[in-house]
Amino acid sequence: MKQLLSLCALALLSACSPQNSDKSESVPTPTATKSETTSAISFDEARFRSDIKTLSSDEFEGRAPTTKGEKLTLDYLSAAFKEMGLDTTYQDTYLQPVPMVSYTASEAQKISLAGISMNYRKDIVLSTRHDKGGVDIKDAPLVFVGYGVNAPEYQWNDYQDLDMKGKIAVILVNDPGFAHPESDKFNGKAMTYYGRWSYKFEEASRQGALGAIIIHDTAPASYPWAVVENSWTGAQQDLVFSQEMQDARIDVEGWITMDSAKALFKKAGFELDPLMARAADSAINLDLNQTADISFSSKAEYADSYNVVATLPGSDASQEHILFTAHWDHIGIDETKDGDNIYNGALDNASGTAGILEIARQFAAQAKQGNGLKRSLTFIATTGEEQGLLGSRYYAANPIYPIDKTVAVFNLDSTNVYGKTQDYTIVGKGQSELEAYLIEAAKGQNRTATRERNPASGGFFRSDHFSFAKLGVPAVFAGGGSVPLDEATAQYKEAMQAQMKGCYHNVCDHYRADWDLSGALQDLAVYYQAAQALANNQDWPGYYKGSEFNSLRPAKD
Structure with missing residues (x-):
């Protein structure tokens, strides 16, 4: 529960305006591209935006686990993975039951x-x-x-x-x-x-x-x-x-x-x-x-909630898995509140969930064109993150694929809605060799990798990647940055942050049609390239000396 960063990542900079609609007061918006291209792939901004808007709509009722909102979310994500042609992973379904109370x-x-x-x-x-x-x-x-x-x-x-x-x-x-x-x-x-x-x-x-x-x-x-x-x-x-x-x-x-x-x-x-x-x-x-x-x-009250798990099999080393995680859940509805009482969770974390869908689509499309990966990719939309990383903790303790065959984890928890940046934030930078893949990909965008501006918030321990780090799997949570690309982006960011102030875990975290998502697409490209590079080699990243997790899977040096 996450200014975690100007990363927008846990959206603690985020913010509040009283209305709950797609309309919002005018914000100066820099010119943004319709898609972000890297190598042979092109992220579709309209589709990415549509996923965020749908998942955070009032119809989904704030996506609380074990509610109607969960059922709608599970159906939506399962249909999306099926359309991509990804493999089911649990008894011919994308759903992994998570016993909850x-x-x-x-x-x-x-x-x-x-x-x-x-x-x-x-x-x-x-x-x-x-x-x-x-x-x-x-x-x-x-x-x-x-x-x-x-x-x-x-x-x-x-x-x-x-x-x-x-x-x-x-x-x-x-x-x-x-x-x-x-x-x-x-x-x-x-x-x-x-x-x-x-x-x-x-x-x-x-x-x-x-x-x-x-x-x-x-x-x-x-x-x-x-x-x-x-x-x-x-x-x-x-x-x-x-x-x-x-x-x-x-x-x-x-x-x-x-x-x-x-x-x-x-x-x-x-x-x-x-x-x-x-x-x-x-x-x-x-x-x-x-x-x-x-x-x-x-x-x-006892009921199963569900992680949504889908796999794109690799070729030469299909038993080795790289994970993408994003929590689909949010807080739901507060019946004690008058007026708007739905915690739509657009930034946190419909945006991250939409992010792994878009990454999965691009890898699936590449595989269909004969450009598949050597290692397998597994995409996990987790439940119960807002209640203490429940879904990721459950998967880590009950993995569909063995933890000792899990190479790395890329986690998305809120994306950058403030436009492109000159830098790239890695939360808890200095933990593992996995970061080198992100740094190299960010260099290709002429961005410099930095750690979060507020390390005191403990961002590395506050999202789903941490459930895997505790078991020694190199896991990263990264994206966004603190330095806008140009003056127009800086003006837009300042206005949008003012509009969103106080919306972290509040009813005003709803989809905004005037969000500049070019920075989010920029970050998706970093994750895509990092995963692509790691999936096509034999490297097993480890944790650096000084990390709490070094003894579990040490770095080579």
Whole structure:
């Protein structure tokens, strides 16, 4: 959940205007080509645009998993892959079942922290990932555990000598490197996996905690409270786990606003700001000598969602696969909202889904002309990314093609709607040898590869490629850039960004007819050329020394 980048990639620059239609206020648009050509292929902008518009239409209802919107999306994608002539991969269908459970916490929550009554949505957002009918917690001790990190390689353990049984951890967002980028702590401004909310809940579970609450702070989180409110309320999907794994999870998890957290700490006799400074300097844990009362009902509903998986077989090394991933899901409908209540998810991620369709079409057309690839390409439109990379996590754990035969992953999560750029952003640049293929392809467009402008947002850990990186498969998330091609593009970008401000995970992320998609087509060409080069050689890229994943599949040097 993703300014991740001027990459537009996770669209955190993105934005909001109140209307929800294809019409929008006039934006100066630079001259754009109708298609982007590379080698013998030509991307069709009209078709790419049409896919985005259809997938993000009101008819698709925001594409939430296990809804009518999912059924429409699955039918649309399956029909598209069938028309291309791609192989089905799972029991003669393009659909891979992903067993999911949807947890819906009641909006009527009674929450008291240190005797302070907290208002659901306004002050705090809590949920549970257990099928027990709800949560009823009384007098649970609150413990501040700094950043909630247990990282032996950094000699850092915020849980040192703590017994968290029956207690609720209160945790800072991001990791210590964010507060002191000039130090050698963690990875400086660039977030490590220890900074991700998902890690913090996982670690609290491993520590035996009853619950965990993350203190929201816009800068280190890289998104405002509105994103938390929109993303963490309503139905929350998750994978179905074994009973043993389920029992080990914390009972309650969620977020609290900074103002409410400061009030909590003040009631406990502490000022939060100095404690935040201490937590960034060294591991810390502190009993707040206060308790929590939390009560709300919750229901669990079980249903399969689906990844859409299609393969273009290779020739000489068909058992070796290069993956393209893009999540088809978004947030769906919020029935509690008046007026426009559909989270259309045009940029995030109808655009990325349309991107893998267009890339697949071009490779399929080339194969029909006798220009096939040696290695196989597999295209995966994943479910449940917005709920914690669920579809990609499931595929990685239950691969249709073996992980040790998976050469690399190219991930699209939002595309560049701000026009062509002079540079090319690789999120988390410096991770793996796979990036060299992107750098070479970008050079062909006279573009310079750079890393994202806001590495503190932890972009490398926030989209589907990460599910494969954790298993050692070189995976990249790239596209866009921060330097517009020319002055006309710069003026257009400034106007469009103003129009789209606040639309990340909001109802105003809808299709806009005046988007300049020439930059997106430019980026599709980079991915196409990189995959083409890798698919026609015998290279197995690996992770560089210094990467968290080097030990899993090391680079040759």
